[in-house]
Structures are given as C-alpha cells and as structure tokens.
Amino acid sequence: MNFRKTLKINSLGHLEIGGADCVTLAKTFGTPLYVFDEEYIRTMMRVYRDTIEEEYGGNGLVLYASKAFSCTAMYAIAKSEQIGVDVVSGGELYTAMQADFPAANIYMHGNNKLPREISYALDCKVGTIVVDAFTEADLIEEEAAKRGMVQEVLIRINPGVEAHTHAYVQTAKPDSKFGFSVDSGAAEVITKYVLSKKHLRLKGYHCHIGSQIFEKQSFVLAVQKNLAFVAKIKQKLGFEASELNMGGGFGVWYAEGDAMLPPEGYRTYLSALIAAVKQNCAEYGLRLPRILIEPGRSIVGEAGVTLYTVGAVKEIAGLRKYVAIDGGMFDNPRYCLYQSKYTALLANRAAEPCTELVSLAGKCCESGDLIGVDMNLPEAHPGDLIAVLTTGAYNYSMASNYNRNFIPPAVLVKDGKGEYIIKPQTYADLVRNDVIPDRLK
Ligand code: LLP
Numbered sequence: 001m002n003f004r005k006t007l008k009i010n011s012l013g014h015l016e017i018g019g020a021d022c023v024t025l026a027k028t029f030g031t032p033l034y035v036f037d038e039e040y041i042r043t044m045m046r047v048y049r050d051t052i053e054e055e056y057g058g059n060g061l062v063l064y065a066s067k068a069f070s071c072t073a074m075y076a077i078a079k080s081e082q083i084g085v086d087v088v089s090g091g092e093l094y095t096a097m098q099a100d101f102p103a104a105n106i107y108m109h110g111n112n113k114l115p116r117e118i119s120y121a122l123d124c125k126v127g128t129i130v131v132d133a134f135t136e137a138d139l140i141e142e143e144a145a146k147r148g149m150v151q152e153v154l155i156r157i158n159p160g161v162e163a164h165t166h167a168y169v170q171t172a173k174p175d176s177k178f179g180f181s182v183d184s185g186a187a188e189v190i191t192k193y194v195l196s197k198k199h200l201r202l203k204g205y206h207c208h209i210g211s212q213i214f215e216k217q218s219f220v221l222a223v224q225k226n227l228a229f230v231a232k233i234k235q236k237l238g239f240e241a242s243e244l245n246m247g248g249g250f251g252v253w254y255a256e257g258d259a260m261l262p263p264e265g266y267r268t269y270l271s272a273l274i275a276a277v278k279q280n281c282a283e284y285g286l287r288l289p290r291i292l293i294e295p296g297r298s299i300v301g302e303a304g305v306t307l308y309t310v311g312a313v314k315e316i317a318g319l320r321k322y323v324a325i326d327g328g329m330f331d332n333p334r335y336c337l338y339q340s341k342y343t344a345l346l347a348n349r350a351a352e353p354c355t356e357l358v359s360l361a362g363k364c365c366e367s368g369d370l371i372g373v374d375m376n377l378p379e380a381h382p383g384d385l386i387a388v389l390t391t392g393a394y395n396y397s398m399a400s401n402y403n404r405n406f407i408p409p410a411v412l413v414k415d416g417k418g419e420y421i422i423k424p425q426t427y428a429d430l431v432r433n434d435v436i437p438d439r440l441k
Helices: 022-029 038-055 072-080 090-098 115-124 134-146 186-195 216-237 263-284 334-338 427-431
Strands: 007-009 015-017 033-037 060-065 084-087 106-108 128-131 151-158 200-206 243-245 290-293 304-316 320-325 344-346 356-361 370-377 385-389 410-414 417-422
Touching: 015 022, 022 033, 022 304, 022 385, 022 410, 022 417, 033 038, 033 417, 038 060, 038 072, 038 263, 038 410, 072 084, 072 090, 072 417, 084 090, 090 106, 090 115, 106 115, 115 134, 128 134, 128 200, 134 151, 134 186, 134 200, 151 186, 186 200, 186 216, 200 216, 216 243, 216 263, 263 290, 320 370, 334 370, 344 370, 370 385
Parallel strands: 033 410, 060 084, 060 290, 084 106, 106 128, 128 151, 151 200, 200 243, 243 290, 320 356
Antiparallel strands: 007 015, 033 304, 304 320, 304 385, 344 385, 356 370, 410 417
C-alpha cells in the first residue's frame, strides 16, 4: 500500500505514526485511542499559509475549521503557526479562548447562532462574525450598540455551485439552509440590510461549497460567481468587498479510489483559487480582496489514526466475517452517517498480506454500528491491534457517549513520543450531570 509520510511499517512489522510505534502507544494509553501526528498538522497549516504568502503577497489568512477536530491543543498549534480559526459554536469559541487564541483571528460561523453565542462572541472580541440570517444581523447590531462598538462581519452567500461530493455535505445548492442565494437576489437584499446597520462593518462575503471535494474547478467556479456578484454590488450599491472567504472543502484520501496528495499537493487548490481571483478581479476592475480559506479535513484528517483492539470474531458461513473492535459508531459515526469508506490495517502485523474481506463491527447495540464493510485485512484474532486510517477529522468531533461508552482519549505524537491532548473519560464523567429527582429516590 502507498503510505503517507506520517505512516510507516517498522522492523518489528508494527505500524508507526509520526515515528511512534502503534503497539507501544496502545500499551501505554490503551484502546480505543485517537492518535494525531503533530508534524503532519503543522505541515498542512504551513502549506496553505505559505501559498498565500508566496502567491498572493500574504494578503489573506488561513482559518483552521476547528469543527473538524476541536480541543485546546489544536488551537495552540494553530496559534503557534500564526493562522486563524473558524469556530461554529459557543463551545468551540470557549475552547479556543481557553487556549489563549488571539480573538482577532477568530471567525464565528453558524446558520443559527444563538443570542447567547453572539453575546459571548462580542464579549470575547471575536474578529469577524459571518452573518447567516437577518435576525443575526439585528442581534449583532443590538449587542454591539450596547457595548459601544462596531463589529466586523461577512455575509454568507450561496453562489449555487454544486460540488461533486456526498449529498449530506453539499452546502451551496439552491436548496440549502446555509447562506443567501446570489441567484435569487437574497444576497443583495441582506447586503443592503447589513450596510444600513450602524454597528456592523461589512467587509465582504463568505461561501462554503461543500466538503471532501477533489475538483479544483468547483472552487474556480465559485470564485467566478462570487466576484461577479461583488462587481454587481459595487455597481448597484457602491460597496466593494475587501474580503472574500472561500470556506474549506479540500478532499483527503480515505481508501482506494481517493486521490492521495502529498501536503505540498494541496497548494494547487489554493493556487487555482488565487489565479481565479486575480483574473476575475482584473476583468471586473475590482481591487484584489483579502482571501481567506477554511480547511478542516485536509489539515487534520490524514494526521489521525484510531487504534482499536480486536475482541469477538464471528464468521457467518458463506456470508460474512465480523471482526468486532472495542470502539464503534460512538467514536466514529461516519460510516453510519455517510457510508464513508475507510482503510484498516493490522497494526501489530502490518507487513502481513491481506487475505480476507471483513466487516469491522463496533460494540454498540445496533446492527448498523460498523466502521466499514468488506475491508481488506490479514486474518485478525482477539487481541490484535487494528488501525483505522484518516480518522483525524470529524471523528472525535462527532463522537458521543452512546450506550454510555467512553469517548476515547486523544494522543498527539511528536518526534516518536505520544502525549495526551484529551484525557480518558471515567465512569464518573458519564454520570456527572445526571440527577435523580427526590420523588424517584
Ligand atoms: N467552513 C465552513 C463554513 C464549513 O461549514 C466547513 C465544513 C468547513 C469550513 C471545513 O470544511 P472541510 O475543509 O473540513 O471540508 N461531518 C462531515 C463534514 C461536515 C463539514 C461541514 N462544514 C463529515 O464527517 O464528512
């Protein structure tokens, strides 16, 4: 198999991530365990940051879309790489603030920001809020007026670009809960509305056309549509956007059939986007806007693996073999939600050839609790260590305590050594907020 730089098989036949032996990690920290390679995360952040620096004179900012994996250590890494972050809830914002993340470089998203989230964002002095509803514009205006300040905002628009990806993660179709449609005229109406607010300063527009996208052309098309809109608004309302946030969405490798790009390869997405901005601005006679992008999955997805221990193995003659692990949909719900494909390895016998097609089953009480079907593996026995690759994005962040299982801890590997960035849960954590009303005692 063609491996990422972060992964290798060592002389013991064990899988290594970021130079750390997965068998040792499993012994030290237990399983299930999320493992992240710090070097890979930093490399990805730098690739995007340096591309803006070198190809766009530094007139932009990379925002790590922290919904992909949010914990204090991730904000600390983003801070030290001098990039910004996108947060999408009071909880993500609080986590960023706990890591002393510079508020000016935080962009606040969400299609239905709660009044208390808006108020908290203003208290934190978040740099930019991305407006996605009229009511939000009203709320931000009210809260900013109360504090005697002016809040910088972007408006989320929907350029109507369909990216080729799984339907659940497409967000810029005409029928979407996100943004204001350019084609319907709604984007123009909200622009006028925001411009009329005394305590809002409109900088420009944001769009996000979807996730796990490999076609550069989708981003180029979105740039074209956005800048045509910017030019129209300049002509009609005299407002010229100074910022264009193109969202995230760059695809990653999960399994056979997906493109596998080296980190440097992601430069090409941004290069195509930058070239399209330059070309369209020249055509429309617009000033070059500050460009922002919000990669989440591509920064952290391939940086992560999840380690599991094999328990029950069940062969249903002539039908299927189930290899059950000590995790499941509670630490990775993506197969259940999107039928996502993954690659699994036997981390303690990683050099052995794959001889079987098995279904990797979780331990939850429902049949759909699978990490994948027809996965290629060597014959696995109880006690073997399974590594599921590319689990860094949207696994921990979508995990739950379903069946009162623990959300696994996470370890960050640097120079071959792992350290906790998220500690293990305990049974006490599971009942921490439970209350038995007196009448039930
Ligand atoms: N910016 C905005 C406004 C977004 O909504 C998203 C993702 C991103 C940036 C980051 O996109 P990325 O670079 O990670 O593709 N739970 C799904 C993914 C949902 C993505 C939602 N928005 C999954 O597990 O595939």
